[in-house]
Amino acid sequence: MRHILRRREWVADEWRYFGEALAHGDAVVVPLAELRSEPQRWAAWPGPLGVRLSAVDRLEDLAADVARLALIAVEFPSPGEGRGYSQGRLLRTRLGFTGELRAVGAGVRQDLLFLLARCGFDALDLAPGEDVAAAQRAFARYDVAYQPGSPALSVRRQRYFAS
Amino acid sequence: MYRYDELDQAFVDARVAEFRDQTRRHLAGELSEEQFRPLRLRNGVYIQRHAPMLRIAIPYGLLSTRQLRKLADIARRYDRGFGHFTTRQNLQLNWPKLADVPDILAELATVQMHAIQTSGNCVRNVTADHLAGIAPDEVDDPRPYCEIIRQWASLHPEFTYLPRKFKIAVTGAAADRAASEVHDVGLHLRRAAGGELGLRVLVGGGLGRAPMIGQVIREFLPLTDLLGYLEAILRVYNRQGRRDNIHKARIKILVKALGIERFRELVESEWQANRTHATRLPPQEIERVRAHFRPQPYEILADLDASAAREPQFKAWYRYNTRAHRMPGYRAVFVSLKAHGKVPGDMSSDQMEALATLADRVSFGLVRATHNQNLLLADVPQRELYAVWRELERLGLAMPNIGTLTDMIACPGLDFCSLANAGTLDVAKQIQERFDDLDYLHDLGEIELKMSGCMNACGHHHVGHIGVLGVDKHGEEWYQITLGGSATGFTALGEVIGPSVPKSEVAATLERILEVYRGVRLEEERFVDTVRRVGLKPFKERAYAPHPAAA
Numbered sequence: 001m002r003h004i005l006r007r008r009e010w011v012a013d014e015w016r017y018f019g020e021a022l023a024h025g026d027a028v029v030v031p032l033a034e035l036r037s038e039p040q041r042w043a044a045w046p047g048p049l050g051v052r053l054s055a056v057d058r059l060e061d062l063a064a065d066v067a068r069l070a071l072i073a074v075e076f077p078s079p080g081e082g083r084g085y086s087q088g089r090l091l092r093t094r095l096g097f098t099g100e101l102r103a104v105g106a107g108v109r110q111d112l113l114f115l116l117a118r119c120g121f122d123a124l125d126l127a128p129g130e131d132v133a134a135a136q137r138a139f140a141r142y143d144v145a146y147q148p149g150s151p152a153l154s155v156r157r158q159r160y161f162a163s
Numbered sequence: 164m165y166r167y168d169e170l171d172q173a174f175v176d177a178r179v180a181e182f183r184d185q186t187r188r189h190l191a192g193e194l195s196e197e198q199f200r201p202l203r204l205r206n207g208v209y210i211q212r213h214a215p216m217l218r219i220a221i222p223y224g225l226l227s228t229r230q231l232r233k234l235a236d237i238a239r240r241y242d243r244g245f246g247h248f249t250t251r252q253n254l255q256l257n258w259p260k261l262a263d264v265p266d267i268l269a270e271l272a273t274v275q276m277h278a279i280q281t282s283g284n285c286v287r288n289v290t291a292d293h294l295a296g297i298a299p300d301e302v303d304d305p306r307p308y309c310e311i312i313r314q315w316a317s318l319h320p321e322f323t324y325l326p327r328k329f330k331i332a333v334t335g336a337a338a339d340r341a342a343s344e345v346h347d348v349g350l351h352l353r354r355a356a357g358g359e360l361g362l363r364v365l366v367g368g369g370l371g372r373a374p375m376i377g378q379v380i381r382e383f384l385p386l387t388d389l390l391g392y393l394e395a396i397l398r399v400y401n402r403q404g405r406r407d408n409i410h411k412a413r414i415k416i417l418v419k420a421l422g423i424e425r426f427r428e429l430v431e432s433e434w435q436a437n438r439t440h441a442t443r444l445p446p447q448e449i450e451r452v453r454a455h456f457r458p459q460p461y462e463i464l465a466d467l468d469a470s471a472a473r474e475p476q477f478k479a480w481y482r483y484n485t486r487a488h489r490m491p492g493y494r495a496v497f498v499s500l501k502a503h504g505k506v507p508g509d510m511s512s513d514q515m516e517a518l519a520t521l522a523d524r525v526s527f528g529l530v531r532a533t534h535n536q537n538l539l540l541a542d543v544p545q546r547e548l549y550a551v552w553r554e555l556e557r558l559g560l561a562m563p564n565i566g567t568l569t570d571m572i573a574c575p576g577l578d579f580c581s582l583a584n585a586g587t588l589d590v591a592k593q594i595q596e597r598f599d600d601l602d603y604l605h606d607l608g609e610i611e612l613k614m615s616g617c618m619n620a621c622g623h624h625h626v627g628h629i630g631v632l633g634v635d636k637h638g639e640e641w642y643q644i645t646l647g648g649s650a651t652g653f654t655a656l657g658e659v660i661g662p663s664v665p666k667s668e669v670a671a672t673l674e675r676i677l678e679v680y681r682g683v684r685l686e687e688e689r690f691v692d693t694v695r696r697v698g699l700k701p702f703k704e705r706a707y708a709p710h711p712a713a714a
Binding site for chain 2: 158
């Protein structure tokens with residue numbers, strides 16, 4: 001069974017990803033394209049619903065769905081792909097999403113955890129092979145920051161604040 | 164200068180510890196090169212032709228003598244006893260060992276220095292006018308705003324993995340000595356009609372393969388909106404900038420594709436939409452940082468005729484290597500890192516230490532790096548100039564060539580860089596040798612020669628009055644020459660004069676071009692002004708003509 005790092009805890013994942021074996025009523029994360037092509041099926045889904053965004057998905061299109069979604073997964077497919085950080089920030093600050101914001105993909109590694117958490121990600125589906133204990137320790141690498149950031153990783157001292 | 168507070172120091176110390184752990188994991192095989200690469204780049208470590216290269220940040224070029232001594236010490240203990248000052252006012256070490264880099268960074272942290280974001284696709288070292296704070300033509304000192312941007316950009320959670328590198332320059336003067344129009348973002352301090360200080364914002368300038376001049380996106384931005392507006396620009400860029408092709412990923416390509424009007428609409432609407440979440444820059448924070456850049460405790464002095472009754476060598480140095488200062492009785496002194504026979508921008512540890520001693524005595528213990536790869540003693544009493552000259556002479560740092568042809572910019576080229584197509588350092592030497600006669604050099608007057616070993620344009624060849632670009636032709640090094648570029652005030656991109664020339668012919672070709680100039684120039688007319696007036700044609704005709712002796 002898949003485990004994820006939710007805040008600082010290594011927990012069994014109760015969510016199923018689209019394409020995995022699915023029972024009626026399961027909590028399921030479906031790609032945005034799937035949500036759009038089968039709107040009725042997913043509107044009627046009896047269990048918790050999440051959506052998975054790729055780096056090129058426009059999240060402005062998601063405004064109407066946010067209230068219905070319990071989880072949004074954002075893809076970080078490679079170490080250099082940085083669009084997801086803006087997506088995370090915007091989901092939290094502009095769309096007011098308060099559910100689980102999960103980073104997924106091969107780019108989700110302990111060395112980016114600070115950035116991800118400061119952008120509002122509170123769950124990480126770590127890349128295969130990542131050392132879980134090291135990732136948990138990585139939450140403590142920085143206890144100061146210059147920029148405003150999500151309470152998903154709070155710091156003891158910060159220079160700049162949001163309006 | 165800016166002094167770290169507890170937050171700054173805690174941040175840099177945490178960064179050192181993090182990179183130590185990342186380096187250990189990489190060397191232990193736990194982090195592949197692909198995984199380690201973006202991490203090391205954001206700490207200034209490149210893997211070059213021969214060895215790792217470490218690029219140390221010198222924010223907006225300002226160094227205390229304590230920091231300069233530390234750089235000298237590091238270069239001696241971890242490298243080969245010299246460092247290379249770059250066009251971004253940074254210092255590069257060309258031969259450190261990767262395993263030593265965490266220790267070097269720890270040493271830098273003890274003097275409030277680092278190598279954070281000197282490479283990689285993130286916001287790079289913010290550069291400024293090297294005469295900031297002392298220039299007579301300045302509205303306000305740009306360095307506090309550079310420092311604010313430096314802090315805000317450090318490990319920015321949203322903008323550390325941009326499509327491509329991002330360079331910002333700030334100037335507060337009428338003359339643009341920071342090449343701000345060829346930066347991703349250029350900021351010009353200015354006063355509104357009511358006296359309020361703000362910024363003109365340019366976006367989309369840059370050199371490289373597709374050189375472009377920045378365009379004004381906003382004529383006047385209140386200072387307190389600086390960070391919020393930068394966030395809007397960077398967010399639009401981060402989301403919409405191309406990531407499919409490294410050569411089309413700079414913000415200039417996005418600005419060009421959308422057009423400045425459309426790009427402006429996107430930024431302004433993002434800025435408005437983000438109002439309640441934008442990063443605030445409160446006036447008291449601006450004041451806190453500004454307080455670190457107060458004018459020096461100058462003596463009340465009168466201007467002297469410092470060159471009266473001195474030898475001609477001193478007079479030449481005074482004329483070429485010193486500049487006017489806002490305060491009577493003071494001058495700014497260039498420390499030329501362009502001695503003939505030396506690599507432009509290189510400085511030995513011994514020179515650094517001796518210069519630190521001199522700066523402690525005559526220039527308030529501060530030294531500046533310029534984007535022309537020289538150093539500057541900014542605040543020298545005129546009565547000390549003769550002694551300063553003697554000492555710089557002794558150190559090999561008084562070549563009276565600032566602003567002349569041999570005060571050239573050159574990237575490290577094929578000798579060090581793994582991207583280069585052709586050498587630059589031996590061409591620089593060839594040019595230094597051919598133009599070694601100081602009277603001739605001075606007669607040619609103000610000329611900016613800029614040389615790059617590949618089209619990535621680290622040597623800024625597009626904006627040189629004379630640009631030299633190394634190209635690879637079937638495994639041989641050839642050089643393309645451009646004329647008429649400029650990055651100071653009247654920004655223009657140079658035009659190619661014709662086919663590239665073989666390595667052995669570069670200096671001779673330049674000499675033929677400059678002979679045309681000597682023939683047609685008007686009195687006191689600079690080379691670049693002659694090129695603008697008469698066009699390229701006469702230069703083209705002569706550049707490729709066989710040498711009279713050979714004809």
